[in-house]
Amino acid sequence: MNIDNxxxxxxxxxxxxxxxxxxxxxxxxxxxxxxxMKAANLNILEGTLYPLxxxxxxxxxxxxxxxxxxxxxxxxxxxxxxxxAGFYKELEATWYELANAVRALTxxxxxxxxxxxxxxxxxxxxxxxxx
Amino acid sequence: MKQxxxxxxxxxxxxxxxxxxxxLKNYTESLSRHFANEEGKDEIINDIExxxxxxxxxxxxxxxxxxxDDDVNAIIKNxxxxxxxxxxxxxxxxxxxxxxxxxxxxxxxxxQPAGNKRLFRDExxxxxxxxxxxxxxxxxxxxxxxxxxxxxxxxxxxxxLTYIIMWIAVPSSATTxxxxxxxxxxRDPDEKLIAGVCSGIGNYFGINAWIPRVLFLLPFLSFISRxxxxxxxxxxxxxxxxxxxxxxxxxxxxxxxxxxxxxxxEKLEMKGEKVDMNxxxxxxxxxxxxxxxxxxxxxxxxxxxxxxxxxxxxxxTKNFARRSRGGLGNVIAMIAKIFAYFxxxxxxxxxxGALFFFAIAAIGLFPLKDFLIGGTYQNLYAWGxxxxxxxxxxxxxITWIIxxxxxxxxxxxxxxxxxxxxWVIGWVCFILLxxxxxxxxxxxxxxxxEQDIFLTNPTVDKLEITSKSPLYKYNRSRxxxxxxxxxxxxxxxxxxxxxVRIIKSTNDSFRVTVIKTATGRFRNIAEENAxxxxxxxxxxxxxxxxxxxxxxxxxxxFRNQRVVMTIYVPVGKRIxxxxxxxxxxxxxxxxNWNDGDWYYDSDSDAQNWKTGVEYKMGADGQLYTLNGVPAxxxxxxxxxxxxxxxxxxxxxxxxxxxxxxxxxxxxxxxIDSMKMKLESEKQRIKDSLEKAKQKIEQQLxxxxxxxxxxxxxxxxxxxxxxxxxN
Numbered sequence: 001m002n003i004d005n006x007x008x009x010x011x012x013x014x015x016x017x018x019x020x021x022x023x024x025x026x027x028x029x030x031x032x033x034x035x036x037m038k039a040a041n042l043n044i045l046e047g048t049l050y051p052l053x054x055x056x057x058x059x060x061x062x063x064x065x066x067x068x069x070x071x072x073x074x075x076x077x078x079x080x081x082x083x084x085a086g087f088y089k090e091l092e093a094t095w096y097e098l099a100n101a102v103r104a105l106t107x108x109x110x111x112x113x114x115x116x117x118x119x120x121x122x123x124x125x126x127x128x129x130x131x
Numbered sequence: 132m133k134q135x136x137x138x139x140x141x142x143x144x145x146x147x148x149x150x151x152x153x154x155l156k157n158y159t160e161s162l163s164r165h166f167a168n169e170e171g172k173d174e175i176i177n178d179i180e181x182x183x184x185x186x187x188x189x190x191x192x193x194x195x196x197x198x199x200d201d202d203v204n205a206i207i208k209n210x211x212x213x214x215x216x217x218x219x220x221x222x223x224x225x226x227x228x229x230x231x232x233x234x235x236x237x238x239x240x241x242x243q244p245a246g247n248k249r250l251f252r253d254e255x256x257x258x259x260x261x262x263x264x265x266x267x268x269x270x271x272x273x274x275x276x277x278x279x280x281x282x283x284x285x286x287x288x289x290x291x292l293t294y295i296i297m298w299i300a301v302p303s304s305a306t307t308x309x310x311x312x313x314x315x316x317x318r319d320p321d322e323k324l325i326a327g328v329c330s331g332i333g334n335y336f337g338i339n340a341w342i343p344r345v346l347f348l349l350p351f352l353s354f355i356s357r358x359x360x361x362x363x364x365x366x367x368x369x370x371x372x373x374x375x376x377x378x379x380x381x382x383x384x385x386x387x388x389x390x391x392x393x394x395x396x397e398k399l400e401m402k403g404e405k406v407d408m409n410x411x412x413x414x415x416x417x418x419x420x421x422x423x424x425x426x427x428x429x430x431x432x433x434x435x436x437x438x439x440x441x442x443x444x445x446x447x448t449k450n451f452a453r454r455s456r457g458g459l460g461n462v463i464a465m466i467a468k469i470f471a472y473f474x475x476x477x478x479x480x481x482x483x484g485a486l487f488f489f490a491i492a493a494i495g496l497f498p499l500k501d502f503l504i505g506g507t508y509q510n511l512y513a514w515g516x517x518x519x520x521x522x523x524x525x526x527x528x529i530t531w532i533i534x535x536x537x538x539x540x541x542x543x544x545x546x547x548x549x550x551x552x553x554w555v556i557g558w559v560c561f562i563l564l565x566x567x568x569x570x571x572x573x574x575x576x577x578x579x580x581e582q583d584i585f586l587t588n589p590t591v592d593k594l595e596i597t598s599k600s601p602l603y604k605y606n607r608s609r610x611x612x613x614x615x616x617x618x619x620x621x622x623x624x625x626x627x628x629x630x631v632r633i634i635k636s637t638n639d640s641f642r643v644t645v646i647k648t649a650t651g652r653f654r655n656i657a658e659e660n661a662x663x664x665x666x667x668x669x670x671x672x673x674x675x676x677x678x679x680x681x682x683x684x685x686x687x688x689f690r691n692q693r694v695v696m697t698i699y700v701p702v703g704k705r706i707x708x709x710x711x712x713x714x715x716x717x718x719x720x721x722x723n724w725n726d727g728d729w730y731y732d733s734d735s736d737a738q739n740w741k742t743g744v745e746y747k748m749g750a751d752g753q754l755y756t757l758n759g760v761p762a763x764x765x766x767x768x769x770x771x772x773x774x775x776x777x778x779x780x781x782x783x784x785x786x787x788x789x790x791x792x793x794x795x796x797x798x799x800x801x802i803d804s805m806k807m808k809l810e811s812e813k814q815r816i817k818d819s820l821e822k823a824k825q826k827i828e829q830q831l832x833x834x835x836x837x838x839x840x841x842x843x844x845x846x847x848x849x850x851x852x853x854x855x856x857n
Binding site: 057 | 141142143162166169170171174175178179181182184185187188189209210211212213215216
């Protein structure tokens with residue numbers, strides 16, 4: 001079991017959720033997204049962002065418009081589509097469920113037995129969304 | 132001081148250092164390779180490039196004169212390199228699948244999750260070549276067990292060859308795993324000692340270059356261990372300079388066959404670094420785009436030409452088929468085809484079989500080669516023949532079979548070509564060897580003077596000629612015994628090429644002479660070889676004991692040495708030739724034994740005498756048995772079994788000890804024991820037994836006297852009631 005591998009797997013799962021939540025706040029330009037993530041102490045390589053955005057756009061969760069820029073080539077500004085908003089809602093619900101479960105498990109080890117079943121359910125959901 | 136160029140990047144002119152431009156170009160190329168399989172690849176790259184262009188613009192508007200290496204490196208660091216994406220971002224479904232499945236493999240020991248198993252060498256879990264772990268995966272057993280089996284086999288000698296062949300034949304798992312290294316065999320010019328063969332091999336197998344180097348050097352150093360040596364013994368024995376040319380030849384062939392890694396990508400491929408399936412697919416696809424257009428144009432042109440010709444040919448054949456009455460012609464063609472395939476198949480099987488037989492024979496005979504061949508060239512040819520003519524096709528066939536089993540599709544043509552080329556070398560060696568050896572057998576010696584063998588007492592009544600070699604040596608039948616010589620003692624082999632003639636003596640004493648013949652490259656060498664033959668005997672009373680054969684040593688070699696022994700027997704005296712003389716007396720090379728110079732024709736005055744039989748010399752020069760029957764006309768013992776019983780006829784020619792005789796003692800004992808049983812147990816039928824007993828005894832007496840053949844059927848008939856009782 002590789003620690004880096006596990007950590008990156010964990011991060012990966014929430015990456016799309018984070019991007020969608022940033023764009024939900026308003027039109028976003030990729031470097032804005034990176035900046036906001038950095039500010040929240042979630043460092044990712046810019047190079048990995050572009051393929052993700054393209055994938056989300058191809059899945060019709062995002063749309064974009066071109067905007068002329070003074071300091072270079074025209075920029076792409078991304079917005080959430082209706083489908084994307086619905087997708088985000090589902091992800092959000094799953095996330096809070098999962099976050100609660102994880103917190104419950106990690107904070108109070110004695111109550112593990114009681115919290116076992118919701119944790120399992122959360123796990124399953126998590127996996128579903130990954131796929 | 133650096134050169135600065137202007138480039139058009141994302142629609143803007145950007146001044147950039149040449150070196151920085153190189154960095155940028157490499158980076159964008161690596162990106163396009165990384166995203167080759169990604170949907171919307173162009174869009175992603177365009178996004179990234181426009182972001183880079185924006186960053187460039189920022190730099191320039193801030194007052195930078197041009198884009199430097201540092202700027203580009205900083206941008207690349209922010210953006211991340213493709214290989215970093217892989218670590219960070221695993222959402223690429225393929226790589227996720229492959230990595231997780233490979234984890235599954237190592238945990239469950241299963242090559243592929245479902246069905247369709249293929250044999251691979253496992254690059255992830257290897258000690259040497261991954262053969263054992265691959266096999267373990269394939270057969271679902273523990274790797275350790277597979278390794279133990281191989282190590283055990285190694286001690287029996289088979290394991291090593293098997294392992295090497297499987298290493299070559301079984302494809303590596305890396306060739307199919309996405310992201311795995313795809314290696315090619317190159318010669319490494321950076322780390323070379325001679326031509327970079329060893330370091331290239333080391334790179335390919337991921338081992339230190341010194342391992343192949345030592346493997347190549349070991350045979351060279353064999354003069355220390357004297358392992359499988361052959362020598363330039365002709366230099367004299369002061370310095371016996373021996374070495375094996377095997378590795379030298381192999382090295383030279385590899386030198387020729389393996390290309391040198393010249394370009395950077397070739398070097399990367401050689402080491403298997405960062406050149407994954409994606410990148411290769413991408414680069415091939417990029418090339419194909421360009422080539423594709425050309426190819427399609429060429430294809431159209433070519434296809435029009437081909438179709439024209441094909442139509443013409445088709446018309447011709449159609450006409451021909453019509454002329455040969457259509458359907459029937461087809462059937463005949465079909466039958467001919469099947470027949471041809473059948474013949475080709477048969478010939479193939481026979482060839483392979485013959486090859487294997489030849490290989491076994493050659494390996495069996497190889498220790499004897501020093502008695503036959505001499506000189507550097509002949510040794511070279513012999514080794515070449517053994518390796519390339521015999522070993523190469525066998526390894527090739529085994530490799531082919533394993534590749535078929537493993538369903539390997541890589542480099543098949545190249546392997547086939549290599550094996551074919553090596554086999555051609557083998558043929559050349561074989562032909563040179565045969566022609567070179569035949570020249571040594573070109574001339575027969577002409578000096579045919581008879582040399583007397585000293586007899587201490589030539590006037591004995593009876594002479595029995597034996598040899599020192601044990602009788603029936605060759606009756607010790609071993610499976611596949613390839614030893615034409617009488618046996619080898621240190622550096623001398625014995626060959627029993629002795630012809631025996633028996634002639635009437637002119638006086639009343641025995642006389643034994645020998646004529647020695649041999650062959651050689653020239654007439655005088657043939658004479659020398661003949662003169663060197665040592666073949667004498669010692670008389671003890673009536674026994675003349677000859678040497679056990681003609682000694683052949685390694686310096687004089689085997690050159691069809693042959694001895695004709697003539698025995699002059701006085702009239703009325705007895706002679707016996709033991710079987711140990713001329714038991715296996717036709718070891719020779721080539722067919723020109725009787726080449727016209729040779730006056731002695733073994734058929735003309737051959738007497739039909741047999742070994743192991745005592746004869747008497749008649750006054751007419753003819754040999755007679757002690758019963759007076761001429762030699763060769765004595766009839767043999769006949770055992771005839773038919774409805775009348777067992778009939779044994781023996782000609783009493785005085786050689787009773789050699790005749791197989793029907794011994795009637797045993798059946799008698801059996802019948803007696805039966806009788807005893809019956810008498811003790813079955814009192815009720817005593818009367819009928821008495822009768823039967825009388826009958827049997829009568830029959831047995833007849834057999835015992837041997838006056839009349841005893842009818843077996845009646846015996847059986849009389850015994851039958853007893854059997855029923857039992």
